[in-house]
Amino acid sequence: SVLSEVALGLIAPSSRTYVARLQAVLARTYAVVNRGRHDDEGFDLCSNTHCQLYKPLSVFSDDLLRVAKVASLETEGLIIVYNNRPIQALFHSDCGGHTSSAGLVWGGPTPPYLHAVEDSLDITGTHTSWTFSISPEKLLAALNQDKRTYVGERLNRIEVVERDISGRAVRIVLDGDRAPMVRGEELRAVLTRHFGPRTIRSTRFDVRYDSDLFVFSGTGFGHGVGLCQRGAFARIQAGQSFREIIQHYYSNVTLQHLNQHLMTLFDGTSLRYLTQPRNEPIRYTY
Structure with missing residues (x-):
């Protein structure tokens, strides 16, 4: 069957x-x-x-x-x-x-x-841990291809403004020319569509800007x-x-x-x- x-x-x-x-x-x-x-x-x-x-x-x-x-x-x-x-x-x-x-x-x-x-x-x-680093230019291009995450010509930072009891990012502000607030799973869907399912593996992540790269680091998959x-x-x-x-x-x-x-x-x-x-x-x- x-x-x-x-x-x-x-x-x-x-x-x-x-x-x-x-x-x-x-x-x-x-x-x-x-x-x-x-x-x-x-x-x-x-x-x-x-x-x-x-x-x-x-x-x-x-x-x-x-x-x-x-x-x-x-x-x-x-x-x-x-x-x-x-x-x-x-x-x-x-x-x-x-x-x-x-x-x-x-x-x-x-x-x-x-x-x-x-x-x-x-x-x-230990649960699955992962890191994904991406240049601001590539990240900006991916975000701007979806109306939910469109930020304009620049991206200053990504800020998690709400987490649930598990530590997953519930709401995220994308600070650029525009500053849309999106669900964590919406952002993950947009980015994995462009960069693959093994990049942003879950919304249980932190994000920082380091050495001219946006660095996502988290645990879990799905x-x-x-x-x-x-x-x-x-x-x-x-x-x-x-x-x-x-x-x-x-x-x-x-x-x-x-x-x-x-x-x-x-x-x-x-x-x-x-x-x-x-x-x-x-x-x-x-």
Whole structure:
């Protein structure tokens, strides 16, 4: 099923059976909730990080295929629900030690199950740290290509004016000819679109001007909302079950099978999954 393939695309080879069970439940829940996300394009989900990262079975070893298939069968039909509704099972690579509330990251109301939680466990004892340095000229050019971050002909400084409990930059002022205030995740989206996803890896950063360069330094990788994969791997190593892990990251949720009652929320039991390069959608069952 697609759950096997999605799970394989997301897990580290060294943490197999337990991670595959967890990721299968997440992938299934996400697929159910987001069915029809690309309906106007003739398919449901795409195969990159906009929807769910997908890798074809042919790129994996027979052993890893077996692990993923067993995990998807062991959790067959299992999804995460809040008040009897499937949740938006958001996840990311590394929270840096603390997740964030969805509303503070993107604006709008925060779903009751997507509030910030502390995540002290870590595989190696240190979360992902990173640094990205960029010249003022290149940074200015990137900012000015988006109306949200347009500053004019000069950029004096970048100031974080609000942080959340996790330390992520919630609001940032870009001080130039204009001084727009943007969300941290908006700035990250603009800059990673120009410089790549491994540049500004998260909004849990500080920024300074040093030796004629703007220097961003931070921890974590991804938006920081929902399940932290790095933290989840550490919890698996500490002996926690996938049920315990899910209930840690998603407040007050339960696990239910995608039974006939829940399926009345949807039209049918299959989804169309578009792989890359763009071709005819492949249809999979949940």
